[in-house]
Amino acid sequence: MTTAFQRSESTKRRTLLKGAALAAGVPMVAGLAGGVAAGSAQAAESDQLPEFAPVPAGALGPAVNADGYYVGRIGGHLYWVTDGFYQAMFLTTVEGVVLVDAPPTIGGNLQRAIDDVTKDNGMPSKVTYMIYSHSHADHISAAGLFGKDVVRIAHTETRRLLKLERDPNRPLPTVTFDDHYVLEVGGERLELDYHGPNHTQDNIFIHAPTYQTLMVVDVLFPGWVPFKNLAITRDIPAWVKAHDIALDYSWKTLVGGHLGRLGVRADGELQKQYIADLDAALRDAMDTVDSTPFFAKYGPAGNGWAIFKTYLDAVIRQAAEPVTAKYTGILAAADVFTLDNASVLLESLRVDTGFLGKYGIHP
Incomplete structure (x- = not known):
């Protein structure tokens, strides 16, 4: 059954995609683009933009669906979801879903992705636990969509930073840790570690040893060079050191938090180089x-x-x-x-x- 919330979110998603298409100079019908004159003006502006090298095919991830997202299985009950720009990870259990990060660009599609999975594997679709990788709004400001009765886990510093921000879209963590935290729920296990500052002063490593998967955000960018200014990082030496810390973990799959595909260990070595x-x-x-x-x-x-x-x-x-x-x-x-x-x-x-x-x- 499609709820009013889902219909509203779907409408907003289509509007956003139409706007993105216009910004990219994609032709649209006159009724949407404001007529031929508007389309011509945007085409002229597009012609003045710089040209860049083609994106290597290996850097691209799977195509998103008509609603603007892709959800895939990493292994067992562990999944990932992307809109091609941001990524989240979730674990389905008999006691509910553990969601790691909630990027606003994915927004309501996070719950849709979870619903897609749980209707097939018979697990509950309600998010009962949420993990924040760090405090930045671009990775967690859809967290407020999941209500108040969620156990929210983050580093102690994340809570301090979010208290200062007072952002209703980023509810405060209810459970915090300093160095190491193990979440065991419904027979599944995630290990959370803090190794000091890297991209931010609170960014953590989320390890799913059963599935040989590591999630660390804004450090490794599989298939791509790092985002502008080395991922807008303030502590560059600590960020560089985080590459070695990530590679010290035992993993085959990396969830990097950005762009459209998962990573493998060779991606980490290539970025180091x-x-x-x-x-x-x-x-x-x-x-x-x-x-x-x-x-x-x-x-x-x-x-x-x-x-x-x-x-x-x-x-x-x-x-x-x-x-x-x-x-x-x-x-x-x-x-x-x-x-x-x-x-x-x-x-x-x-x-x-x-x-x-x-x-x-x-x-």
């Missing part, structure tokens, strides 16, 4: 880019910021160019975000590790 190559290229550029022209042009006016900007921009460009070339066609969006990723990694090298190239202290 991408970061290592970018690090090496930045160190080389810091040693080899000649800063003389920047001092000559801006130094007489005393514009120190102009000197720094133009010098650092030159270092970033020199470092990013070979890395972009190497990974284009291998990792999706290498030409989209490598320059941004090089920029934040350079700042981390300078201020976190003290690497200043030829401008550092040399014994």
